[in-house]
Amino acid sequence: MTGTPVDWKARAVALADRLTEQGAITDPAWRRVVETVPRHVFVPEFYSDGDPPELITARDARWLELAYSDDTLVTQRKEHPDQPGFSWSTSSSTRPGFMLRLLHLLDVGDGMDVLEIGTGTGYTAGLLCERLGSQHVSTVDIDPELTEAARRRLADAGYRPAVITGDGLLGDPVHAPFDRVLATVATESVPYAWVEQTRAGGVILADVRPRGMTRAGALARLTVTEQGTAGGPLIPATWGFMSTRREVDRPGIPETAPIDTSVVRTRTSPVGGAALRTPGLSLLIWQRLPGVTVFPRPDGAQIVTPDASWATVTTTAPATVEYGGPTDLWQQVEEAHAWWTAHGRPDVDAFDLTVTPDEQRIHYRTPDGDDRNR
Numbered sequence: 001m002t003g004t005p006v007d008w009k010a011r012a013v014a015l016a017d018r019l020t021e022q023g024a025i026t027d028p029a030w031r032r033v034v035e036t037v038p039r040h041v042f043v044p045e046f047y048s049d050g051d052p053p054e055l056i057t058a059r060d061a062r063w064l065e066l067a068y069s070d071d072t073l074v075t076q077r078k079e080h081p082d083q084p085g086f087s088w089s090t091s092s093s094t095r096p097g098f099m100l101r102l103l104h105l106l107d108v109g110d111g112m113d114v115l116e117i118g119t120g121t122g123y124t125a126g127l128l129c130e131r132l133g134s135q136h137v138s139t140v141d142i143d144p145e146l147t148e149a150a151r152r153r154l155a156d157a158g159y160r161p162a163v164i165t166g167d168g169l170l171g172d173p174v175h176a177p178f179d180r181v182l183a184t185v186a187t188e189s190v191p192y193a194w195v196e197q198t199r200a201g202g203v204i205l206a207d208v209r210p211r212g213m214t215r216a217g218a219l220a221r222l223t224v225t226e227q228g229t230a231g232g233p234l235i236p237a238t239w240g241f242m243s244t245r246r247e248v249d250r251p252g253i254p255e256t257a258p259i260d261t262s263v264v265r266t267r268t269s270p271v272g273g274a275a276l277r278t279p280g281l282s283l284l285i286w287q288r289l290p291g292v293t294v295f296p297r298p299d300g301a302q303i304v305t306p307d308a309s310w311a312t313v314t315t316t317a318p319a320t321v322e323y324g325g326p327t328d329l330w331q332q333v334e335e336a337h338a339w340w341t342a343h344g345r346p347d348v349d350a351f352d353l354t355v356t357p358d359e360q361r362i363h364y365r366t367p368d369g370d371d372r373n374r
Helices: 008-022 028-036 063-067 096-106 123-132 144-156 192-196 273-277 281-288 329-342
Strands: 045-047 055-057 073-079 087-093 114-117 137-141 162-165 178-187 198-208 218-224 230-236 265-269 293-297 300-304 310-313 319-324 351-355 360-365 371-373
Touching (some): 008 028, 008 096, 045 087, 055 063, 096 123, 096 178, 096 198, 114 123, 123 137, 123 144, 123 178, 137 144, 192 198, 198 230, 273 300, 273 329, 281 329, 310 329
Parallel strands (some): 137 162, 178 198
Antiparallel strands (some): 045 055, 045 073, 073 087, 198 218, 218 230, 300 310, 351 360
16 A cells, blocks of 8 residues: 555454444454545545535655544535536545444455445445455446546555446446445435346345435335335434435535516415424435425525425424425425324334335335235
8 A cells, every 4th residue: 555654454443442442343243344445545535524625645744644533524526517526525425423324234255245336435345355266346436426436545545346336226237247336425315226237135225315405314124025116114314325326526515496576475384394304203304305405594494396396494393384386385294294294203213215117105004013005
């Protein structure tokens, strides 16, 4: 590893110690992997959390310490093509503690073939290569800038997985089938291509999360069946990955329809804007309002749907609601709240997700174990 600082190993061991103490690492095999893979190789530069963000490089005294912190490091920002002067984070090295949680949930074993959707820096692919061997790992990303850099860094660290530049929603048909698929980007639905490319009995671990309402998301751990479907539980995760990019140069951020505020209706509601941030309930709201985007406000929020319906609501109940467009959006929120309350206010982990060739469906798992449509 060219240009490698001499003290990185001690820092990697210290990171493994911290993650073990926190409970993020419970499998000794993964502890050894964290101690072995040089994270700094994959993050030669990254951005600070400041405003504006500052680029931190290896010349900065903070660089190596931050590289081995349990923090997410933003490594790429892109300007929106339609909004000059404004840039968004488009790639990062995810917080190691969160990634190790996912790798434990993935439950890999020797000899398994794994597909990672969202190469990013290449660090997660490096962890998988160290655990399974490079010949068992494929990773795909839409951005050639990222895949080129990741391929180089992986080789510098001693790993040579299949690194593919392409649309991750299409998977990797060339190297399929896989025993495990891990999505390190957020998608609003699980592409059926991932199911087709996973062996029966294999597992897909995906961050299912609307780009316009990220708090409504969850992790989905799906097992693929002989019949070509996939299903399994949703796992609470209020924090998730960046949304997939539909185009290389367009950040994966909400794109909303223009709204008409010339006609405004006003009423009160027993449900306040806090419903949009309530686990379980926010999931139901998203399912009732596909494509919804939430814009936080100082005392509440505004929601907009693709048909240009909109509603602005105060945080606490009784709430003041202003709305316009074709439909009263907040009525849908109230109906979701009524269902959620009548069923004992279930959290995210009370729901399962099923993927078939024709649909993705979230359904409620009752306390006695029966699955019912929400």
